[in-house]
Amino acid sequence: MRETQPVLFDPNIQAWHIFRYDDVLRVLSDHATFSSDESSFLPPEYRNATPISSSMLRMDPPRHRKLRNLVSLAFTPRMVAHMESRIQEITNGLLDQVLASGEMDVIRDLAYPLPITVIAEILGVPAERREEFKQWSDASVGGEAESTPEETQAIMQAMDSMKAYFNEVFEERRAHPQNDLVSALLQAEVDGERLSNEELLGFCVLLLVAGNETTTNLIGNTILCLDEHPEAVERLRANRELVPGALEEALRYYSPIKLTIRGTTTETMIGDQRIEAGKLLFAWIASADRDEAQFPDASQFNIEREPNRHLGFGRGVHFCLGAPLARLEAKIALNTMLDRLPGSWHVSDAPLSPIKSSSVFGVKQLPL
Numbered sequence: 389m390r391e392t393q394p395v396l397f398d399p400n401i402q403a404w405h406i407f408r409y410d411d412v413l414r415v416l417s418d419h420a421t422f423s424s425d426e427s428s429f430l431p432p433e434y435r436n437a438t439p440i441s442s443s444m445l446r447m448d449p450p451r452h453r454k455l456r457n458l459v460s461l462a463f464t465p466r467m468v469a470h471m472e473s474r475i476q477e478i479t480n481g482l483l484d485q486v487l488a489s490g491e492m493d494v495i496r497d498l499a500y501p502l503p504i505t506v507i508a509e510i511l512g513v514p515a516e517r518r519e520e521f522k523q524w525s526d527a528s529v530g531g532e533a534e535s536t537p538e539e540t541q542a543i544m545q546a547m548d549s550m551k552a553y554f555n556e557v558f559e560e561r562r563a564h565p566q567n568d569l570v571s572a573l574l575q576a577e578v579d580g581e582r583l584s585n586e587e588l589l590g591f592c593v594l595l596l597v598a599g600n601e602t603t604t605n606l607i608g609n610t611i612l613c614l615d616e617h618p619e620a621v622e623r624l625r626a627n628r629e630l631v632p633g634a635l636e637e638a639l640r641y642y643s644p645i646k647l648t649i650r651g652t653t654t655e656t657m658i659g660d661q662r663i664e665a666g667k668l669l670f671a672w673i674a675s676a677d678r679d680e681a682q683f684p685d686a687s688q689f690n691i692e693r694e695p696n697r698h699l700g701f702g703r704g705v706h707f708c709l710g711a712p713l714a715r716l717e718a719k720i721a722l723n724t725m726l727d728r729l730p731g732s733w734h735v736s737d738a739p740l741s742p743i744k745s746s747s748v749f750g751v752k753q754l755p756l
């Protein structure tokens with residue numbers, strides 16, 4: 389598609405697909421022309437469908453900048469570095485269980501529980517509600533077009549119980565502030581106003597959706613890449629300084645987020661195509677990151693690729709807020725696996741089931 393139809397209109401969904409690196413980069417970087425606000429690209433009946441709709445992911449500057457400045461206090465690289473010892477502790481505990489049981493599914497035993505435990509702690513969810521929290525997290529990323537009515541019903545119920553839970557927490561922390569993210573958000577002001585319950589909920593759900601499955605898939609997809617390139621595991625064992633580069637390459641090669649959406653605020657040209665105002669755009673990150681014009685030998689997995697300006701965390705004002713946290717979790721997960729699981733790794737030969745999603749790339753199980 390990048391060669392023959394890099395900017396393609398799909399009449400069935402009335403949306404444009406953008407496939408080349410330079411074009412995707414432009415769409416992500418020019419927020420004035422390519423808006424993240426649902427009102428610029430969704431018909432009224434589809435807007436505000438989930439709490440994410442009222443999160444900063446679906447806002448444009450200037451309001452986006454104000455909200456982002458506020459919540460980014462919790463995600464500075466320094467704050468994240470402080471969490472290193474706790475992430476290591478959680479990872480060690482998970483790998484202790486793996487070694488005791490003698491078998492490992494990378495997703496079930498490490499890549500899934502690690503980020504959800506970390507984010508639950510950041511949000512101050514008590515240990516006894518972690519199981520429910522997992523169900524809400526799964527529900528927040530569910531809801532694909534092919535979901536059955538029963539699945540949709542279960543998702544709606546989980547979302548309602550999550551909303552009720554967070555509303556309780558907001559009331560509780562308003563009355564008795566603690567030293568946690570929710571209390572900080574409740575006290576923070578944007579333009580002299582406190583955040584509404586809806587905005588607070590949007591942010592908490594955004595952290596769940598944006599931060600959990602993506603990090604799970606970064607860890608899982610990295611293991612997939614290494615399974616396909618066993619010589620890379622040997623090089624990583626010999627030189628741990630190559631680990632961060634290997635993770636960046638996994639983000640490029642098997643991007644956990646395949647695409648993101650924007651809407652045109654004004655008529656514009658992309659390549660030789662004229663796109664009207666108010667059109668929905670799919671910016672294909674996974675395609676951009678395999679563009680030969682940007683990445684020589686793009687279909688080769690090269691842990692020493694330099695430079696590697698992949699778009700796996702997006703670009704521009706919405707650049708992933710959790711990137712330092714995701715990088716740290718994945719680095720600790722991979723380094724600890726290299727430390728504690730010696731010898732060669734081999735993913736089971738049984739066929740893997742991909743996650744059913746148009747925007748997320750990963751597998752459901754990964755037996756090692």
Ligand code: HEM
Binds near residue numbers: 444507602701
């Ligand atoms: C935004 C990817 C982990 C929080 C984004 C965007 C991408 C992305 C592509 C931009 C979306 C757009 O422009 O429309 C990823 C990947 C991750 C990851 C691949 C893991 C490997 C995390 C984590 C958190 C997080 C761990 C937090 C706990 C966010 C937030 C935004 C965001 C809050 C919205 C930022 C804004 O609108 O300004 N992420 N993410 N992400 N991500 Fe991540």
